[in-house]
Amino acid sequence: MANDPIHQFQIAKLIPIEIGGMDFSFTNSSLFMVATVAATGAFLYLTTSSRGLIPSRLQSLSEMSYEFVANMLRDAAGSHGMKFFPMVFSLFMFVLVANLLGLFPYFFTVTSHIIVTFALALLVIGTVVVYGFMKHGFGFLKLFVPQGVPGILVPLVVLIEVISFLSRPISLSVRLFANMLAGHITLKVFAGFVTSLSGLGAVGVAGAILPLAMTVAITALEFLVAFLQAYVFAVLTCMYLNDALHPGH
Amino acid sequence: MFVTPGYAQETAPAEGEAHTQGGTRPEGEAHPVGEAHPALEGHTEQGAEHGGGVFPPFDPSSFPSQILWLAITFGLFYLFLKKVVLPRIGGILEVRSDRIAQDLEQAARMKGEADAAVAAYEQELAEAKGNANAIGQKARDGARADADAERKRVEATLEEKLAAAEANIASIKAKAMNEVGTIAEDTAAEIVRSLVGGADKAAVAAAVKAARG
Structure with missing residues (x-):
């Protein structure tokens, strides 16, 4: 039981709330969303409170994350894209901190649930669609008709473009979700080997060294993945927003 | 918990x-x-x-709760970042880049001043050098003119003296020649007298004249 790798993804109700037959309980997932938001917000707020001309280490960490996302967005979507900066920055920081918090033992990983990542992906795609139609009207549909395609191929290309556009929220959410899920399961399985092997006496303890080393290595890898997936999520968000800004590219 | x-x-x-x-x-x-x-x-x-x-x-049963709490937490997070944190960090970065630009500008201005000072100094140096050359040249020219004048004067006096000497020599020579004629006449007359016992003075003078040619 202790080694069940799926248990870490269980939702546990902490404060049951039910409205109109729907379950809106405050769960461990909700708790970690609050923790993610509170920790990130507090960090960004407190480290920049001195407004130092010469930044302290923590202040420069906040500034680095700001400039990192700002450069990412400016590179992908140009300076017009900066109006989406708060959204991209919030998404990046939320996903990053949720991923990193999830790496602590016994902590719940918010982004290991498909519904959370899917909701975030829908927020991105929803923004792209709403802003695209607001800004360009039906000109936004030019997104599906790339320039310079021979007339015969246009229907086929449009079909492919539509399918690729519709699969974006799915690929965006599944990528993050699956990475988090698989990483945590792997980590739990290897860590489980350590405990079960070391219960078998001296030989077992010796045999447990290898999975222990693996656990350490995978933990390091998971830190990389946690950052990388947040980065990928943010970069793709920037690229999709670029479509909304410049659909006729 | x-x-x-x-x-x-x-x-x-x-x-x-x-x-x-x-x-x-x-x-x-x-x-x-x-x-x-x-x-x-x-x-x-x-x-x-x-x-x-x-x-x-x-598990779909957990979806409504997760969506609701995600919307609440992420919404608050977004608003907090947009209204408070991001303007603040943006402000900090802007102040810093302004300050850096200002400092760079000041440095450029100071460099310009230093360059101007160097240029002024070099110009003055060049002027001073030019003046020094001009003074030197004038002094040299003056000295040379003086020397030339002196040399010409000395040469002129020497020339004069030379001419005087030559004239002197010529007059002496002429006088000597004349005297040579008289001496020759006297000598010839004496010789003639001692040989012949008397001589015609005029004939002797004519003979001497003819001999001198």
């Missing part, structure tokens, strides 16, 4: 069952925590297929 569910794996089933029974939910919507466990032990996929223990991330 959140550690408890992780530790409480053994007690979870009882709780979960209690929930399920108490809540009287439709089939398949909620078989949370508890019932998942017996099925899950090593047979996750099978369990999920049978619907007995839904794989937690795919």
Whole structure:
């Protein structure tokens, strides 16, 4: 039981709330969303409170994350894209901190649930669609008709473009979700080997060294993945927003 | 608090069952925590297929709660960042880049001043050098002119003296020549007289003249 790798993804109700037959309980997932938001917000707020001309280490960490996302967005979507900066920055920081918090033992990983990542992906795609139609009207549909395609191929290309556009929220959410899920399961399985092997006496303890080393290595890898997936999520968000800004590219 | 569910794996089933029974939910919507466990032990996929223990991330019963709390937390997070944090960090960065630009500008201005000072100094140096050359040249020219004048004067006096000397020599020579004629006449007359015993003075003079040619 202790080694069940799926248990870490269980939702546990902490404060049951039910409205109109729907379950809106405050769960461990909700708790970690609050923790993610509170920790990130507090960090960004407190480290920049001195407004130092010469930044302290923590202040420069906040500034680095700001400039990192700002450069990412400016590179992908140009300076017009900066109006989406708060959204991209919030998404990046939320996903990053949720991923990193999830790496602590016994902590719940918010982004290991498909519904959370899917909701975030829908927020991105929803923004792209709403802003695209607001800004360009039906000109936004030019997104599906790339320039310079021979007339015969246009229907086929449009079909492919539509399918690729519709699969974006799915690929965006599944990528993050699956990475988090698989990483945590792997980590739990290897860590489980350590405990079960070391219960078998001296030989077992010796045999447990290898999975222990693996656990350490995978933990390091998971830190990389946690950052990388947040980065990928943010970069793709920037690229999709670029479509909304410049659909006729 | 959140550690408890992780530790409480053994007690979870009882709780979960209690929930399920108490809540009287439709089939398949909620078989949370508890019932998942017996099925899950090593047979996750099978369990999920049978619907007995839904794989937690795919359990729709938790979706409304997660969406609601995500919307609340992320919405607040977004507003907080947009209204407070990002303007502040942006302000800090802007102030810094302004300050850097200002400092660079000041440095450029100071460099310009230093360059101007160097240029002025070099110009003055060049002027001074030019003046020094001019003075030197004038002095040299003056000295040379003086020397030339002196030399010409000396040469002129020498020339004069030379001419005077030559004239003197010529007059002496002429006088001597004349005297040579008189001496020759006297001598010839004397010779003639001693030979012949008397001589015609005029004839002697004519003969001498003819001999001198």
